[in-house]
Amino acid sequence: MSTTSLLAFTATALLLVVTPGLDTMVLLRTVLGGGRRAGLFGGFGTTLGCLVWGCAGIAGLTALLVASRLAYDAVRWAGAAYLLWLGVSALRASWRGRSAAPVDVPVVTPAAALRIGFTTNLLNPKIGVFYLSLLPQFLPADHSSAAWGAALVGIHVALGQLWQLVVVWLAARAAVVLGSPRVRAWTERLTASVLIGFGLKVAWDSGARG
Numbered sequence: 001m002s003t004t005s006l007l008a009f010t011a012t013a014l015l016l017v018v019t020p021g022l023d024t025m026v027l028l029r030t031v032l033g034g035g036r037r038a039g040l041f042g043g044f045g046t047t048l049g050c051l052v053w054g055c056a057g058i059a060g061l062t063a064l065l066v067a068s069r070l071a072y073d074a075v076r077w078a079g080a081a082y083l084l085w086l087g088v089s090a091l092r093a094s095w096r097g098r099s100a101a102p103v104d105v106p107v108v109t110p111a112a113a114l115r116i117g118f119t120t121n122l123l124n125p126k127i128g129v130f131y132l133s134l135l136p137q138f139l140p141a142d143h144s145s146a147a148w149g150a151a152l153v154g155i156h157v158a159l160g161q162l163w164q165l166v167v168v169w170l171a172a173r174a175a176v177v178l179g180s181p182r183v184r185a186w187t188e189r190l191t192a193s194v195l196i197g198f199g200l201k202v203a204w205d206s207g208a209r210g
Contacts, residue, residue, distance in 0.1 A: 009138040013156040016130075017163045022083075022198050024167055026120050029191040031171035034108030039171060042113035043164030047157055049121025054153030057131030058146060072125050076202060079123030083199030086116065091192040124202075 023046050031039035108116070121127055131153065139148050 005138045009134075009152055010155055010159070012134070013152075014159050017156070017159045022120065022124070023117075023160075023164070025191055025194050025198070026086075026116060027164060027167050028171050029195070030108050030113045030116065031168055032175055032191070034110070034113055035175070036168060036172040038108045038110050038113040039168035040165075041110040042108075042117040043161065043168055045114040045117025045119075046121050046164065047117075047161045049118045049124075050127060050157050050160055051153070052122060053127040054131055054157060056128060057135060058149045058153065075123060075125040075128075076205075079120075079125065080199045080203035082119060082123050083195050083202060086120075087192045087195035087197075087199060091189060091196070095189070 027039060027042055027046070030042035034042075135149055135152055138152060
């Protein structure tokens, strides 16, 4: 692989990583609900989810998502259901006891944050399609393509992990400003509503298979 191709992939991956999306929203909610430590675990969970998809892409398993409508839709609907469950659960929890003066935002434990981050990415078939569609454009057409594929996945995952550390740090700083229980509760409701929106989008976005 040429240096130009490597730099081009790194720039593309970096642009995709820093673009706000589902991972960012889940991470913000995790930090606000569980603090910086939970955010770090949540970020690591999303990284593990990407790593699983990356390994599947290298092994050629993600080709099933493109070749089989049933396989793609099964993962897509599972992901949509999970996002809707996360959003609705968070929304209900934030309104629980709303007659009281302060509204407490439910605490997200590090273990729960890890599970949420991992499951959110694992049930997002677009990550698999991303690896399947993007990696071949930068891989050399020889026997070393698998090794280079692993290297490119590693670059993408590393950039994602570094960016998540930045997001966690910024969110933790913002949490100080949003320290009021009432403000945090409304922030939780906002992020929960966005998660529900993402879930509905995933459910209806039936044509995005590459």
